[in-house]
Amino acid sequence: MQKDYAIQMGSSNLRYGPGVTREVGMDLADMGLKRVLVLTDPYLKELPPVQQVLEALEGEGIRYELFSGVRVEPTDLSVKAAIEVAVEGKYEAFVAVGGGSTIDTAKAANLYATYPDDFFAYINAPIGQGKPVPGPVKPLIAIPTTAGTGSETTGVAIFDLTDRHAKTGIAHRYLKPALALVDPHNTRSMPPVVAAASGLDVLCHALESYTALPFYERPLPARPILRPAYQGHNPISDIWSLKAIELVSQNILRAYRQPEDEQARANMILAASMAGMGFGNAGVHLCHGMSYPVSGMVRDFRPGGFPVPYPIVPHGMSVVLNAPAVFRFTGPACPERHLKAAEIMGADVSGVKDPKAEAGPLLAAQIEQLMQALDMPPGLSAIGFTEADIPALVAGTLPQHRVTKLSPRPASADDLAALFLDAM
Ligand SMILES: NC(=O)c1ccc[n+]([C@@H]2O[C@H](COP(=O)([O-])OP(=O)(O)OC[C@H]3O[C@@H](n4cnc5c(N)ncnc54)[C@H](O)[C@@H]3O)[C@@H](O)[C@H]2O)c1
The missing domain is CATH 1.20.1090.10 (Dehydroquinate synthase-like - alpha domain)
Structure with missing residues (x-):
């Protein structure tokens, strides 16, 4: 077997600092984006990180819909529900405010809304077909609220396949968020x-x-x-x-x-x-x-x-x-x-x-x-x-x-x- 001789660093676009969450409206406006889907989970919906994002969007006149149906530890079923909303809404971009569960769900929703296909098409082989993501997806801004998964920097989305009682996912460089806003204030309420x-x-x-x-x-x-x-x-x-x-x-x-x-x-x-x-x-x-x-x-x-x-x-x-x-x-x-x-x-x-x-x-x-x-x-x-x-x-x-x-x-x-x- 011939062995590899090279490495490739896929950089992540990341802004870090206390309070950067409130910049998200300006970021979207500067990217020329006017209509977005904000994703979060039901327990975070009323908490400051999400409320701050919504205020920031309103401040810049960005139209949004809020999807708070992310399942904590997502499943194929919960991911499909998010995909449905993403496909129907024809959004220009996505904002994920939450932990890995939310950011991963947003990545999958973005992918299938941009390149619709059979659900198993992009899932890692041998469980799925492992088809590469065909091209760049729509911009996703990831705003983590846990100090955990690092999903804001990766091209990976993980979820549970309910029938098989095991997790799998989708992995591709194109799934990396366009921008991560890493704000230490957002973990203040973390249990x-x-x-x-x-x-x-x-x-x-x-x-x-x-x-x-x-x-x-x-x-x-x-x-x-x-x-x-x-x-x-x-x-x-x-x-x-x-x-x-x-x-x-x-x-x-x-x-x-x-x-x-x-x-x-x-x-x-x-x-x-x-x-x-x-x-x-x-x-x-x-x-x-x-x-x-x-x-x-x-x-x-x-x-x-x-x-x-x-x-x-x-x-x-x-x-x-x-x-x-x-x-x-x-x-x-x-x-x-x-x-x-x-x-x-x-x-x-x-x-x-x-x-x-x-x-x-x-x-x-x-x-x-x-x-x-x-x-x-x-x-x-x-x-x-x-x-x-x-x-x-x-x-x-x-x-x-x-x-x-x-x-x-x-x-x-x-x-x-x-x-x-x-x-x-
Ligand atoms: N994409 C990747 O690269 C990657 C890497 C590792 C793990 N994951 C996946 O990420 C998921 C786990 O994500 P996680 O550990 O970030 O947690 P999570 O998103 O599952 O959230 C855990 C719980 O904490 C709550 N919570 C989160 N932030 C909070 C805050 N600031 N204040 C109050 N409550 C808060 C949520 O409501 C939820 O109930 C798993 O599904 C895992 O497989 C993905």
Whole structure:
């Protein structure tokens, strides 16, 4: 197999600063756009970030309709409802105000409104047809309200396929928002459990992209256009990922325990976008691949303080619960990277004698310590899974090639079963 020899950095267009939300009306006016669809979820609808956006649009005479039917942890059905509204309204542009659930829903609505096709056409293969997005989509301005997914910087939209009880999505550079307005004020109202789960998502984005397979170990694509955005760790993504690990390690506990700490929250939302630029150009691997069936197979778990009335495993929680097991497993593949990450997180690595054996467990211990401090459940069994679920969890992970193939250590079905058992 011929291996790849090049990397491509897809830049994100991002404005960061306290108060930038109120600039959105001027941005749209300057882009010559007069009629937009604003998307959000039902719990955010009345909160300041959305209200500020609507005022900003009114101030500039931009006509808008508000769609607040985004489902937290979107599904194919909820995404289709948004697509229907987007298609009917023939909007010139889209504004997403919310967490990853809202931004991802807006990306899909924009795509299918711009290039209508069968719903499975653009969904990642092998679950969907994996058809590339035909061309640029309409402008989407993304305004994150969590310090989490980094979706404002990426060309990825994730949702649950209800029938299959597993998440999948669409990934293409053209889906990147035209502009991200990253405003630390917008996370002021974030409930602590959302701050913890979405913040741990940031950490896992950064750790997974930093420890992903190197880009030069991936197969060489036949044409440059076929080079995936998730191309493996590379010198450019490393810069973003390492800085994000540092910012999360220094700020997440303060942001969780003292939401009034403006500096900690500002650093967390910056870290989320930085990690987005890292993993958006490198990829994530097993923690995310294994999280998709975990959230898709939720039974009756309801995290305290989470704003939705239905059972849910918040995305960041579904990811981090696998993380200690995953990094114990991947440690031997690139021990120096695991050690460096553990050190940035606060581990003393000076006494390490056998990096291959010790690096994974050291990093895992740092993550476990942080999970405990952030009141995360101590494992998959604490959110209702048992050993009997392992075959289904493995079956839900195996098709997630886009991410699982980036593991620095290949994971067979048996390996995945052992990882889920460890994560219990
Ligand atoms: N596109 C990507 O690159 C990418 C990456 C990672 C995750 N995701 C996806 O993003 C989704 C998770 O997004 P998320 O973690 O940002 O959370 P979310 O959008 O699911 O929101 C979580 C909850 O927090 C509430 N909330 C959000 N911001 C708030 C605020 N400022 N004040 C009060 N309440 C607030 C929401 O109403 C919701 O109830 C998942 O579906 C996941 O798969 C996408």
